Amino acid sequence: MKATQVLRDEHDGILAMLAIVEAAARRLREGKPVPPDLMTNAVGFFRNFADRCHHGKEEGELFPALVARGIPKEGGPIGVMLAEHDEGRAFVRGMGEAAARYAAGETAAVPALVSNTLGYVNLLRAHIDKENNVLFEMADGVLSDSEQSQLFDAFERIEQTRIGPGEHERYHAMIGEYQKIAAEW
């Protein structure tokens, strides 16, 4: 499998969780409750899986490999991707603070929870779209088969050290559970 395909598959997991929190945010906006653990666990998923693991693979391995192949770091698509990762971190921080307050019973946290969640959903969907359709296409054009397989191995190491064995499966199971809840809304 190509290294870029690993990242595309991870995008599918992230998009599934984005759809769940988007539905939760809309429900909260209508004044209806959502399970507090859903939002706090989603924040944990976005921090660990989406940021530490997935963005870690992009920032630590893929982007430097592309820069080495002559794609500029500043000004071009890589610079845009890096800036968007930072914007995403700010939304997740806001979401995390609001989700903790909501879980503690503070309904005053709902507007901040809704706005940070929907802001993150919009940002990350557009971001993933650009990576899948622009940056990864460029990557597949410039990286040799051996560079793709070196990246694949580097991704495996990040996987083991940053989130550890079994965590991927745990997240998939969690997404499945929350999809069932969201399907009832």
Ligand SMILES: [Fe+2]
């Ligand atoms: Fe990214």
Ligand SMILES: [Fe+2]
């Ligand atoms: Fe990505």
